[in-house]
Amino acid sequence: MLLGLEGAVQLSFDFEIDYEATARKTDRFLERDLERCLRYSGKHRTDLASPKFDATGAAGSHDNTVELKVVRGLDAEAIVQAVALTIDNCSSSGRQPFKQILVARYIHQLPEWAVAEKIGYSTARTRVLKKQALNEFADRFEFYQKKFKIAPIELHILKN
Secondary structure, eight states: OEEOGGGOEEOOOOOOBOHHHHHHHHHHIIIIIHHHHHHHHTOOGGGGGSOOOOOOOOOSOOOSHHHHHHHHHHHHHHHHHHHHHHHHTSOOSSSOOHHHHHIIIIISOOOHHHHHHHHTSOHHHHHHHHHHHHHHHHHHHHHHHHHTTOOOOOOOOBOO
16 A cells, blocks of 8 residues: 555556456356355355345354354355355446346356347457456456455466
8 A cells, every 4th residue: 555645545456466366366256166055055046136235244263074164154155145246246237237147147057048148248348348247356356355355365466
């Protein structure tokens, strides 16, 4: 963090994100890792469609195996809640239908062509928008991880 003129705080982003790699990693997270969190939390993908969650998360270290299983379930539930709210807060305009793409693809699990049809763009344009949606998700997910006190899940890939 840098102090600017008149004491204003400026954030320094001195890193370059690899948007292609970040989109791939976020896609894997939403396709595979989220599925495991859903199972541990007793939720289903359709539960993500209307996020009505309490902003509480699990924190702390536990040695007991039973406690570890409970914490795993609580952590998984916090991750599921964070994912639902992240998707819900993604851009949702005609030019940036990111929320619609994420809901169609990762909640309703529609194939790419059906997502394109649903949002009214060609499949090629939808691929581009999907990558942008995944990058926005990765950016916004950082906030919700902190809000729910989740151990960081880094979705961004930095360029070398």
